[in-house]
Amino acid sequence: MAVSYKDYYEILGVSRTASQDEIRKAYRKKAKELHPDVNKQAGSDEKYKEINEAYEVLKDPEKRKKYDTLGAGWQQGQDFTPPPGWNGGDVHVDFGDMGGFSDFFQSIFGGFSGRRASSPVDDMFFRGNGGSDEMVLELSLEDLLKGGTRTISYERSEPGPDGRMHRKQKTVNVNLPQGVTEGSRIRLKGQGTRGGDLFLVLKIMPHPRFSLEGYDLASTLKVAPWEAALGASVPVETIEGRVSMKLPPGTQQGKKLRLKGKGIPRRRGAARGDLIVKVEIVIPEKLNERERELFEALAADSHFDPRA
Template identity: 75%
Template sequence: MAVSYKDYYEILGVSRAASQEEIRKAFRKLAKEYHPDVNRDAGSGEKYREINEAYEVLKDPEKRKKYDTLGPDWSQGQDFTPPPGWGGGVHMDFGGDAGGFSDFFRTIFGGFSGGGRSASMEDMFFSGGSGRGRDQEMVLQLSLEDLLEGGTKTVSFERAEPGPDGRLRKARKTVNVNLPAGVTDGSRIRLKGQGSGGGDLFLVLRIAPHPRFSVEGHDISTTLKVSPWEAALGASLPVDTPSGTVTMKLPGGTQAGKKLRLKGKGLARRKGALPGDLLVRVEIVIPEKLTDRERELLEALSRESSFNPRG
């Protein structure tokens, strides 16, 4: 079964030799541009899902290595059929739009959804002849707001179960999952007995890209744009946090790129531990156009000041 090839490097606008940092920066730029909360243009939602899928592959060294084995001679949108003997692995159905991965992704990295070798029912049900069901793992993608709210989330997936005749068959399962305090991107939640044949199901939490915030463990990062005079003189400025706007004191002489920390404004940790922090990176923005008076004042400052940024 042919599917449309996805050139993940082209989607993110990076070369095949791009570093992980270059991939991360390209992803963050595009995610901010196409996030449905800020871009209402037709097709932006699909573009956003495509960007997220490309990053899911290229940020993971193992997935990237496997993807690269397909070679560089494919074009975006070209009909694609997996090479003979290609091994897929077990695909977990996310249900609804959670995950939102394309048929191409599922063909390369999972079974049940098209070409490649799907794990057989026997593979899924048995584990090394021990008689115990096989543990399974799936990604549960949440928004930052989901993680902050906590509570219960509904998850749907497919697993192998014995039918009335005793033969294994695919069956859809829906469970309610409580999000424990302290989980963050990359955390694993174990659902005992919910895998195929009575094995366990492990949910790996992934936080979807956000237009203003990124998650680093239990800390949350954001960028604050300031004027040159605010950075030089200091100021009290409004800063958006996931739970609302607060006022932050910017010290005089703050340099571009400096990170300021707002204690306790990050994600909750385990019971009894202090929450993470909000890390605010300062970005100094220069006005592109000046009024005559602004130009006059800046020229006067340049004549008066002895400051030399290069020495």
């Protein structure tokens, strides 16, 4: 019997080459938008089940590989019949709170057994020991610098009046202690999805200008050849704004210079990290007449041989 083909990649809004991290982020975004407790529009329940089904397949490398063998030639909603001899195998799946899967899912995976487990929403968390959870909290470098409070929202299971567990939206204010950095863990006691502790694992988002190395920041400083040769006072961008730095005479390509205290704050009482700038000597692509004369004069009079 033909069923309607489901393009799980299209449902989540990702490409077929999407990484697991991209798939997870796309699912999180759609789950927040379509969750029945948040979205009361007609049809949102079905869309919510659909994205959960798509994520159930694409989050699992084994299921994703089986699904991908069907090929990319099918269109969403097109009548679909598994190829002759197709056997998706006996696959364990998580029903959670979703109420089962579509006929399409069952047709491609054949016999499968359901188990009562966490729904894909719980993949926003990483199950820890003793009933605790871990959740990734993304921050910018500016967030690390200024600290303060961040507000996060997530879902957790709580007992309802009927004695059953129900998923409720939870909003928590999180204080960012001074000295946190990539990989730091913040403990929120009793705030886990099942009443245990919630540990926030910090992930620092990429910055267009700086990279993070512990508590130090790193960037590139472009200088002219004459500035590198003669030395100069050059402007340097820090996370807090522009400062002036003294470039020593004879500075070589790739040399690293350190600006003390221009990195990320460490714990109270400890010195801040530093800003490490790597020198990049930039040669002009086009010279005006006077510049060419000066470079030619330098070439004629200099005894310097970089290959010696």
